[in-house]
Amino acid sequence: MTQMTFHDAVEAALHEEMARDSRVLMFGEGTATKRKGLLKAFGPQRVRNTPLAEGIIAGTAAGAAATGLRPVVDLLFAPFLCFAMDELVNSAGKLRYMSGGQFSFPMVALAMTGGGWSVGAQHNHNLEAWFVHAPGLKVVMPSTPADAKGLMKAAIRDENPVLFFMDIGLAFAPGEVPETDEVVPLGKAAVRREGRDVTLISYAKTTHTCLAAAEALAAEGVSAEVVDLRTLKPLDEATILASVRKTGRAILVHEASRLCGVGAEVAALISEQAFEALRAPILRLTGPDAPAPASYPLEQAFAPQADAIAGAARQLVARMLEAAPIW
């Protein structure tokens, strides 16, 4: 294990995978400028700067992926993906199926999002659920440097297009990262803390908020389990359902806004498949239906807070203690 920031962990994964497979290349806005280590190790053919034109970056990745390369593209900030929706959704996501399996699209699109840098709504928009809704794409959004490394390695080795979202608020947070060639499989959630009374389900930065809430709850005798989804598509349904069947209560937490968000999907999954285990309504704590503000205090308030999560958990548990009708 070694201490590394999230950002450096991603870079380490890129380095290892590019060394492992000569078909892997990376290009994007400022990629060769900012990733000097990669440029030095792998040269200007495999580490390239591009125009500030997300459509052609993503399209070029899709074309290259279909014909033998394994590109990773850096599109910088998630809202910029709006300029690449056609290439990601209509081409990379659909063309394997539409070609009857003749072509595959092994590529990774990297983008940052979330509060932390006061960059405002055209740089900060948690739109990961849009891509969960699009067939043919996989979506990951890790919460720790170790997962960032392991999931990036898995994403690069996957035969499908993977959207890799990096939480801005975590970019320079350090963490323990294995120095070995450890791949974190796509589609596997992690139970970050075990508990009996309530399951807090989250991903990326708000996983840590849930852990803080769980700590506060523990002091009061409420035992919260924290599930970190890590991959949003494919979703690890088994881990989610096993946890909720154990605790009987679920709270979904994410910075992305509520309507049709990942939390809605997980809540529907639980009510469809674990309804009999529920002892309280499923709750969601999310960002509001609003563009992300730039002002630091507003930006921080946008994401769910530990106090609110702990409060919601207390409510759910108290309902049961009072043995009152719960809904």
Added chain:
Amino acid sequence: MTPSGTVSTRQDLLATMLRIRAYEEKIVAFHAAGPFPNVCTSVGQEAAAVGVVSALRPEDQILTNHRSAGHLLARGADPGRMLAEVMGRSTGYCQGRSGTLHISVKELGVVLTSTIVGGELSLAPGVALSRAMLGGEGIVVCFFGDGAACEGIFHESLNLASVWNLPVLYVCENNQWQAFVHRKETMVGDHVAPWAAPYGIDSLTVDGNDVEAVCKAALRAAAQVRETRRPFLLEAWTYRQRGHMEPHDQSYVDPAEIEAWMAKDPIARLEARLLEAGELTADGLEALHAQARQAIEDAATFAATSPYPDPADLATGVYA
């Protein structure tokens, strides 16, 4: 047929154009006869397709657009498997998942038929990047229309292909119409070729209804791309003889324009040339027509008697 790349005789060129016309006419007939998937035909644009594709080699790759039947057939695609795809049958090139508008044929190097106008332009540099990095002599040909040239991605594509020195032969089939709108309403200037120069890309405009002229221009353009490993833009000046889609409707088109272009029909022009030169007799010509029609009838029979895919497999193959 095998992928093109060998020198074509004038009769070969004619035979391929006739096959494309017969294919499109069969589709029109199917559509008129009853419920049939929506289709966009390439009637009138056969010379552009055949002229360019006959200049290619087996190792070259093609990306094209929703009027792709000509490109596919000229490349040697089996009309039976194409029609099966159009009719949603499991024997289609894409197992019925693409339909008429998105046929790709990996074994012939046809990477994509895009119905997103400009989708082919967005993927072309990446396909060429693979060629540049993985070796091989092949070049990438990207067919698009004047409508797609008005998309931002056209400019992004040319810029990147030029900056990165990618072997893309851009072929604009300027067929005068952008869906239901004449290009004069929506495009500055008449031609797309001049838009290449600001990106440092050489270009050439050719009479797209003269298959021999197209073939000659395409050979020259492709040779330059092969040699320089840099992009080139070839504009074929042609005409869409039918409405944007079936059922055929050109009520919004000036009849004088239609008349002028029908007089330049690419097939009639080559036929007249061959008859005049004594390379073909009237009987020989009729035999070529009959041969093309028969090939398409056989293809239609194959397609119509092919099974539909199993609905149980509807959601398979989304992920690798």
